[in-house]
Amino acid sequence: MRCAHTVEQVRAAESQLMARLPEGALMQRAATGLGHAVAELLGGVYGRRVLLLVGSGDNGGDALLAGAMLARRGARVEAWQLGERWHDDGAAALRAAGGRCVTAVSATATPAPAAGGYDVVVDGVTGIGGRPGLRDAARAALDVALAAGTAGGRPLVVAVDTPSGVDVETGELPEGADHVRADLTVTFGTHKPVHLVEPGASACGAVHLVDLGLDLPPAPLEALQPGDVSALLPRPSLEAHKYTRGVVGVRAGSTTYPGAALLSVAGAASGLVGMVRYVGSDAVARTVREQHPEVVGEGRVQSWVVGSGSGDDAAQHLRQAGSDGVPVVVDADALAHLEILGAAEQRPPLVLTPHAGELARLLDVEREQVEERQLHHAREAAARFGATVLLKGPHTLAAAPDGRVRVTTTGTPWLATAGAGDVLGGVVGALLAAGLEPLDAASVGSWLHGAAATLAAAGGPIVAGDVARALPAVVRGLPLA
Numbered sequence: 006m007r008c009a010h011t012v013e014q015v016r017a018a019e020s021q022l023m024a025r026l027p028e029g030a031l032m033q034r035a036a037t038g039l040g041h042a043v044a045e046l047l048g049g050v051y052g053r054r055v056l057l058l059v060g061s062g063d064n065g066g067d068a069l070l071a072g073a074m075l076a077r078r079g080a081r082v083e084a085w086q087l088g089e090r091w092h093d094d095g096a097a098a099l100r101a102a103g104g105r106c107v108t109a110v111s112a113t114a115t116p117a118p119a120a121g122g123y124d125v126v127v128d129g130v131t132g133i134g135g136r137p138g139l140r141d142a143a144r145a146a147l148d149v150a151l152a153a154g155t156a157g158g159r160p161l162v163v164a165v166d167t168p169s170g171v172d173v174e175t176g177e178l179p180e181g182a183d184h185v186r187a188d189l190t191v192t193f194g195t196h197k198p199v200h201l202v203e204p205g206a207s208a209c210g211a212v213h214l215v216d217l218g219l220d221l222p223p224a225p226l227e228a229l230q231p232g233d234v235s236a237l238l239p240r241p242s243l244e245a246h247k248y249t250r251g252v253v254g255v256r257a258g259s260t261t262y263p264g265a266a267l268l269s270v271a272g273a274a275s276g277l278v279g280m281v282r283y284v285g286s287d288a289v290a291r292t293v294r295e296q297h298p299e300v301v302g303e304g305r306v307q308s309w310v311v312g313s314g315s316g317d318d319a320a321q322h323l324r325q326a327g328s329d330g331v332p333v334v335v336d337a338d339a340l341a342h343l344e345i346l347g348a349a350e351q352r353p354p355l356v357l358t359p360h361a362g363e364l365a366r367l368l369d370v371e372r373e374q375v376e377e378r379q380l381h382h383a384r385e386a387a388a389r390f391g392a393t394v395l396l397k398g399p400h401t402l403a404a405a406p407d408g409r410v411r412v413t414t415t416g417t418p419w420l421a422t423a424g425a426g427d428v429l430g431g432v433v434g435a436l437l438a439a440g441l442e443p444l445d446a447a448s449v450g451s452w453l454h455g456a457a458a459t460l461a462a463a464g465g466p467i468v469a470g471d472v473a474r475a476l477p478a479v480v481r482g483l484p485l486a
């Protein structure tokens with residue numbers, strides 16, 4: 006599991022460990038990991054030109070100590086002091102290693118960049134102690150450094166712990182203010198929410214974790230890895246028969262949108278359960294069975310998938326599905342009718358699968374607000390509706406009513422294609438029917454869906470049906486549990 010901890014959790018774990026280590030040992034560990042990561046990114050050290058942008062806290066200290074390590078190995082290292090103070094031991098180490106230190110850099114006194122520019126700019130302005138936004142001195146220094154470039158184009162940007170200026174705890178970006186965009190972020194001890202949650206995650210670039218040996222509590226935010234998915238995936242036992250594997254029912258699609266029925270069923274019928282039932286108009290049911298001859302009609306199920314392309318039938322589909330007492334995936338058109346299910350205590354377990362626009366309508370806010378504050382709104386909806394909420398997008402979030410959140414890190418922008426969400430609803434419904442609890446069903450389903458899209462796309466375009474077809478191959482490729 007990839008875990009992201011809060012700043013408070015990180016600080017508590019760090020101070021516990023620091024109490025047991027010689028002074029400065031933890032920062033040296035972080036700086037050594039950072040130095041190695043920069044060296045690897047540059048494909049070597051000797052003769053490389055490195056600029057450190059250094060703030061007033063320990064984040065700057067990490068940058069200075071890593072810079073000293075690179076300078077000792079033959080890099081040409083320069084450090085610009087952006088705050089009123091900086092980490093004196095770090096600066097002394099850099100000077101001793103032959104690096105150049107430029108103090109008192111301000112927005113109006115930015116140094117001339119080295120002739121030929123820099124191969125890499127290391128952002129050590131702020132880490133977990135930073136407030137969102139960049140101060141003018143940092144903004145001006147960054148502009149000058151990036152414009153200086155190299156023969157090969159602009160320098161690479163490596164963020165120390167987090168890109169400066171982002172909101173570390175939420176992944177939000179400061180409104181109207183600037184932040185660093187990194188090619189690589191080297192973080193320490195554990196991930197922080199910004200490394201996983203959009204839009205901040207995109208500002209981190211690739212993320213490299215340096216282990217510090219921290220003793221950490223359970224994380225409020227997680228990202229499943231292939232081994233986790235494999236361990237959670239329901240697999241048929243030797244004694245299995247189709248009913249023990251679970252039966253998923255689909256009430257989706259309509260004469261206006263028969264395709265949504267086909268795609269929801271395609272997701273549900275990708276092999277994760279023993280049987281799929283489809284309930285809808287005769288005409289749509291006929292079309293579904295032509296393409297999926299294994300699908301049967303009405304009967305007992307262990308979960309329902311409702312709403313994709315249900316159009317005017319959405320309320321009725323939801324009422325019927327909700328009266329069974331089994332978990333329900335509520336998608337698309339059905340999301341507007343949650344009140345039909347009565348008070349939260351009377352409802353069956355629900356997985357809501359809105360995209361940002363649908364979640365905005367549910368919460369009566371603007372779509373942009375949801376996109377800007379994804380973690381906040383996913384958690385808010387999960388708590389308000391007492392349901393697991395799968396907020397779909399580039400880094401889909403699965404939020405449980407108890408506050409736990411899982412981020413999906415699989416997927417490809419090629420997945421932004423009509424009907425992909427219908428397939429996802431079917432996959433999540435199948436996993437619920439197979440016995441997973443809602444947060445596991447939502448997060449495992451979303452992980453498999455993203456991985457199937459990446460496999461099917463292979464760098465090129467796909468349609469929604471390709472995702473369902475690729476899903477069995479993703480399951481086959483999982484590591485053994």
Ligand SMILES: NC(=O)C1=CN([C@@H]2O[C@H](COP(=O)(O)OP(=O)(O)OC[C@H]3O[C@@H](n4cnc5c(N)ncnc54)[C@H](O)[C@@H]3O)[C@@H](O)[C@H]2O)[C@@H](O)CC1
Pocket residue numbers: 016019020023031032033035036060061062063064065067088130131132133134135136137138139140143165166167170193
């Ligand atoms: N706490 C620890 O034990 C460890 C911390 N480490 C490093 O230390 C960092 C945290 O250090 P600090 O707590 O000193 O905090 P930071 O270095 O992240 O930032 C705090 C400083 O930045 C200034 N600042 C805040 N917001 C700003 C903004 N928007 N623009 C410009 N300046 C701003 C503050 O006035 C303060 O002086 C971590 O991110 C990590 O890089 C690592 O060395 C590992 C060990």
Ligand SMILES: Nc1ncnc2c1ncn2[C@@H]1O[C@H](COP(=O)(O)OP(=O)(O)O)[C@@H](O)[C@H]1O
Pocket residue numbers: 337360397398399400401416417418419420421422423424425426427428429454
């Ligand atoms: N930029 C993106 N990168 C990766 N995945 C994306 C991106 N945009 C959308 N997706 C995924 O594509 C799917 C789209 O679903 P949805 O919005 O419900 O579309 P539809 O209603 O047409 O099926 C979701 O799984 C979502 O997470």
Ligand SMILES: [K+]
Pocket residue numbers: 064128129130131132164165166167168169
């Ligand atoms: K930083």
